[in-house]
Amino acid sequence: MLSSVYKKVDSIVFGLLSPKEVKKMASVKVVTAELYDKEGYPVDGGLMDSRMGVIDPGIRCRTCGQKLKECHGHFGYIELARPIIHVKFNKQILEMLRAFCNECGRILISDEDIENNVKTFEMIEKTRGSEARRRRMKAVLAKLKAVKKCPHCAAKQSNYKLEPPTNFLEGDKKLNPIQIKTRFEKITEKDLEGLGYNPRFAHPSWFILTVLQIPPVTMRPSITLESGERSEDDLTHKLSDIVRINQRLFENINAGAPEIIVEDLWDLLQYHITTYFDNTLTQIPPARHRSGQPLKTLTERIKSKEGRFRYNLAGKRVNFSARTVISPDPEIRFNELGVPYEVAMELTVPERVTDWNKEWLKVFLKNGPLKYPGANYVIRPDGKKKKITPETQDTLLEELDNGYVVERHLIDRDIVIFNRQPSLHRMNIMGHRVKILPYKSFRLNPAVCSPYAADFDGDEMNLHVPQTEEARAEADILMQVQTQIITPKNGTNIIGSLEDSITGNYLLTKSMVMNKEQAVSLLLSIGLEEIPKFKETVTGKEIFSAILPKDFEFISETKEKTPIKVKSGQLIEGHIDEKTIGEEKGELIRSLHSHYGEDVTLKLMADIFRLGIKALAIRGFTTSLSDTDMTADIKAKVNRALSDAKKEAEDLITQYNNKQLEALPSKTLEETLEALILQVLNKVRNKIGDFLSESLSQENPTVIMAKSGARGNMLNIAQMAACVGQQALRGKRIEIGYEGRTLSLFKRGELTPLSKGFIDKGFKQGIDAREYFFHAMTGRDSLMDVALRTPKSGYLYRRLANALQDMKIEYDNTVRDANRMIVQFNYGDDGVDVSRSVNGSIDVKKIIKEVVGK
Amino acid sequence: MVETKNIDYTKHVLTPKHIKMDEKEIEELLSKYNISKKQLPRILREDPAIAEMDLKKGDIIKIIRKSETTKEAIYYRVVID
Numbered sequence: 001m002l003s004s005v006y007k008k009v010d011s012i013v014f015g016l017l018s019p020k021e022v023k024k025m026a027s028v029k030v031v032t033a034e035l036y037d038k039e040g041y042p043v044d045g046g047l048m049d050s051r052m053g054v055i056d057p058g059i060r061c062r063t064c065g066q067k068l069k070e071c072h073g074h075f076g077y078i079e080l081a082r083p084i085i086h087v088k089f090n091k092q093i094l095e096m097l098r099a100f101c102n103e104c105g106r107i108l109i110s111d112e113d114i115e116n117n118v119k120t121f122e123m124i125e126k127t128r129g130s131e132a133r134r135r136r137m138k139a140v141l142a143k144l145k146a147v148k149k150c151p152h153c154a155a156k157q158s159n160y161k162l163e164p165p166t167n168f169l170e171g172d173k174k175l176n177p178i179q180i181k182t183r184f185e186k187i188t189e190k191d192l193e194g195l196g197y198n199p200r201f202a203h204p205s206w207f208i209l210t211v212l213q214i215p216p217v218t219m220r221p222s223i224t225l226e227s228g229e230r231s232e233d234d235l236t237h238k239l240s241d242i243v244r245i246n247q248r249l250f251e252n253i254n255a256g257a258p259e260i261i262v263e264d265l266w267d268l269l270q271y272h273i274t275t276y277f278d279n280t281l282t283q284i285p286p287a288r289h290r291s292g293q294p295l296k297t298l299t300e301r302i303k304s305k306e307g308r309f310r311y312n313l314a315g316k317r318v319n320f321s322a323r324t325v326i327s328p329d330p331e332i333r334f335n336e337l338g339v340p341y342e343v344a345m346e347l348t349v350p351e352r353v354t355d356w357n358k359e360w361l362k363v364f365l366k367n368g369p370l371k372y373p374g375a376n377y378v379i380r381p382d383g384k385k386k387k388i389t390p391e392t393q394d395t396l397l398e399e400l401d402n403g404y405v406v407e408r409h410l411i412d413r414d415i416v417i418f419n420r421q422p423s424l425h426r427m428n429i430m431g432h433r434v435k436i437l438p439y440k441s442f443r444l445n446p447a448v449c450s451p452y453a454a455d456f457d458g459d460e461m462n463l464h465v466p467q468t469e470e471a472r473a474e475a476d477i478l479m480q481v482q483t484q485i486i487t488p489k490n491g492t493n494i495i496g497s498l499e500d501s502i503t504g505n506y507l508l509t510k511s512m513v514m515n516k517e518q519a520v521s522l523l524l525s526i527g528l529e530e531i532p533k534f535k536e537t538v539t540g541k542e543i544f545s546a547i548l549p550k551d552f553e554f555i556s557e558t559k560e561k562t563p564i565k566v567k568s569g570q571l572i573e574g575h576i577d578e579k580t581i582g583e584e585k586g587e588l589i590r591s592l593h594s595h596y597g598e599d600v601t602l603k604l605m606a607d608i609f610r611l612g613i614k615a616l617a618i619r620g621f622t623t624s625l626s627d628t629d630m631t632a633d634i635k636a637k638v639n640r641a642l643s644d645a646k647k648e649a650e651d652l653i654t655q656y657n658n659k660q661l662e663a664l665p666s667k668t669l670e671e672t673l674e675a676l677i678l679q680v681l682n683k684v685r686n687k688i689g690d691f692l693s694e695s696l697s698q699e700n701p702t703v704i705m706a707k708s709g710a711r712g713n714m715l716n717i718a719q720m721a722a723c724v725g726q727q728a729l730r731g732k733r734i735e736i737g738y739e740g741r742t743l744s745l746f747k748r749g750e751l752t753p754l755s756k757g758f759i760d761k762g763f764k765q766g767i768d769a770r771e772y773f774f775h776a777m778t779g780r781d782s783l784m785d786v787a788l789r790t791p792k793s794g795y796l797y798r799r800l801a802n803a804l805q806d807m808k809i810e811y812d813n814t815v816r817d818a819n820r821m822i823v824q825f826n827y828g829d830d831g832v833d834v835s836r837s838v839n840g841s842i843d844v845k846k847i848i849k850e851v852v853g854k
Numbered sequence: 855m856v857e858t859k860n861i862d863y864t865k866h867v868l869t870p871k872h873i874k875m876d877e878k879e880i881e882e883l884l885s886k887y888n889i890s891k892k893q894l895p896r897i898l899r900e901d902p903a904i905a906e907m908d909l910k911k912g913d914i915i916k917i918i919r920k921s922e923t924t925k926e927a928i929y930y931r932v933v934i935d
Binding site: 814820824826829830840 | 887888889893894895922923924927928929
């Protein structure tokens with residue numbers, strides 16, 4: 001497919017256009033600000049002159065004779081009545097003024113130094129590249145600023161200043177463009193080379209405009225409104241201003257008008273040309289439309305997010321993709337994705353017609369684009385793409401043969417790529433199998449939320465349909481969900497059970513017993529095909545064991561540090577919890593993964609996930625306010641602990657007031673007191689938490705959720721039931737507010753727990769106004785913290801990822817960059833592949849035990 | 855301003871050991887990784903850790919560091935100007 005290369009680009013040179021070149025390039029000399037004549041045709045010598053290209057269909061370009069889209073336009077020019085400063089070169093003009101003698105026009109470097117400079121520039125470019133050469137040029141120019149006497153004619157050099165954007169001062173006197181231009185014209189090529197300039201491509205006198213290039217009309221097309229009226233592009237508007245003022249300046253000069261009038265017009269022309277290049281300069285008011293909105297001129301077209309680079313060149317739009325809201329569906333498989341009919345009928349898969357699928361594809365063709373499952377296009381062997389319509393349908397059906405390609409609708413089991421931004425790690429883009437469903441959102445299993453970091457509060461995700469066999473194979477083999485179970489971050493499983501599923505499995509394996517019928521129907525409901533022979537009463541452990549492989553061995557600990565044992569696929573001791581099947585902790589899942597591979601693990605994970613939910617539904621589960629009720633004696637215990645702590649804090653305060661307190665190392669007395677009080681108050685909340693753990697029933701649903709690891713912890717329960725605890729701002733007790741106190745109802749200098757944000761009540765009891773206020777303070781603080789930190793850390797991560805993206809581990813275990821330079825001699829110093837480790841290390845003893853133990 | 859005495863940075867606990875390699879070791883190193891000296895990480899001759907050593911451009915320094923993942927990690931750097 002590679003067509004032959006005729007010429008190879010050897011180098012690119014960027015340079016300025018000299019007035020001569022501008023005239024040579026131009027096909028039109030623009031002399032009038034009029035655009036169209038009375039009949040509506042472009043005026044010759046006007047800004048829309050048809051020799052500068054065509055923007056209307058059917059008309060031919062008068063320069064090259066081609067039609068719209070074939071001719072890409074030709075430049076024109078205008079002769080300026082007086083020289084004008086080019087704003088984009090104002091800094092360079094200042095540099096040049098400073099670099100050359102104001103008397104003799106020679107460079108302020110002695111002749112021998114010029115020779116030396118030329119040689120160093122060549123040497124630097126050869127050895128260290130053009131960037132280094134540019135830096136050297138800057139350094140040379142900076143040195144010339146300080147030269148006060150011309151080395152050639154000994155003339156004294158004056159001070160130059162730039163008054164942005166386009167005024168230059170010599171001492172206190174203004175220099176006009178004519179004066180500057182005459183000076184620059186004296187500069188010799190030899191002298192320029194001494195500065196590192198290449199006089200062929202950039203002569204300083206070209207920084208001052210005497211002719212202005214007019215861009216082709218194709219670059220500034222006018223729009224015809226519905227009313228038939230023409231609306232010109234911003235650039236055309238600006239150019240017509242320039243041409244108009246330029247003509248007036250010519251006329252005034254020729255008529256011998258007073259110099260004041262000429263000067264005013266000259267300044268006006270300078271303004272128009274400046275804003276033509278850049279309309280966002282701060283020093284001058286932007287040129288505006290009649291409506292008052294600023295014109296978009298050359299610089300604004302190119303730069304910033306909406307500019308040519310980032311919007312049109314770097315920003316790419318993708319075909320065969322879809323985006324919509326996501327929602328959960330626990331019945332769908334982990335590697336499946338529910339796709340709405342509306343999306344499936346728009347996205348297509350190209351399928352090549354063969355003897356084996358011809359009849360099958362004809363069904364799609366018969367259905368057409370409007371009936372699912374149909375097809376939208378047929379591609380003939382000659383490459384012609386035909387849309388399927390009621391008119392073309394019959395002929396296409398007739399001629400369909402081997403070698404044709406049918407673009408059929410997306411169907412069940414097609415592979416697609418699913419993505420959620422920001423794509424920070426590889427699990428943010430995974431391959432899924434399509435499942436076409438009614439309604440209008442993408443459906444995914446809640447268990448695959450965590451790799452995408454998705455939730456369902458309005459998140460949207462993107463879908464892409466691979467269009468070639470190779471792409472489909474890659475998505476299938478390398479990207480599918482099951483290939484991503486283990487995260488390369490620390491070698492743990494990023495996909496696992498969560499929430500109700502953990503609670504369900506916990507209860508099932510811990511305490512549930514049911515009769516044979518219930519057990520069988522539970523296993524059937526999760527789609528299990530092989531049901532073991534059960535006795536009349538079945539324990540939850542037996543039901544859970546039914547989904548495990550028959551030769552599975554597993555020994556570990558639960559979250560509560562009790563042993564858990566699986567022997568020959570039977571759970572004989574312990575129960576299932578977050579530590580065995582949870583996200584990023586599931587030891588059982590990791591064990592399954594290393595023994596049976598990813599496909600089996602994914603299926604087992606789905607089974608476990610659904611078993612938990614169904615088991616929980618059979619048992620019934622709810623949480624309520626009474627979960628946090630305390631018995632009278634516990635209440636008394638809690639109150640005693642609280643008053644003890646308050647007493648202890650008060651004691652510390654009296655000690656401090658009596659100057660008996662001893663300072664901790666590296667702390668002042670005040671800091672010591674604060675630290676000790678904080679310690680006391682945190683201790684009491686933990687103590688209350690312990691009381692509650694002991695007293696609350698193991699059947700208490702809130703406790704079950706905390707113990708199984710499904711949601712919440714004992715601290716949360718303690719906060720609800722008994723004590724919210726100390727509110728901390730930046731790691732300290734609350735200390736801001738009024739002078740010497742947090743709220744005006746406290747005494748100045750009061751240090752008691754209650755006055756510094758300690759909340760001694762639980763959420764259920766209700767907290768009083770001042771406590772509520774302290775709580776709101778810390779709440780707002782953490783909200784602000786998150787809102788300010790996320791974009792910062794996001795950008796930090798992006799910079800890190802971009803800096804490291806070319807790093808590669810070679811076969812000799814060294815880490816090298818794109819230039820094959822060694823960055824690290826042994827990956828991670830220990831050469832461990834983290835995705836095959838457990839939390840970054842490999843437990844050799846455990847492996848030996850597993851291998852030998854069998 | 856803090857008074858800066860003549861501190862020997864090379865004696866500080868946080869400064870890893872820097873050792874100059876001899877010709878034979880260098881040859882072994884380069885052939886082990888199949889690289890040229892240009893592909894090694896660099897160290898300035900005036901780097902405080904090696905400033906006192908008698909070195910010239912192109913010498914190779916062996917650095918023995920403590921590592922979070924292993925006890926010792928060995929790095930090599932080539933001296934540049």
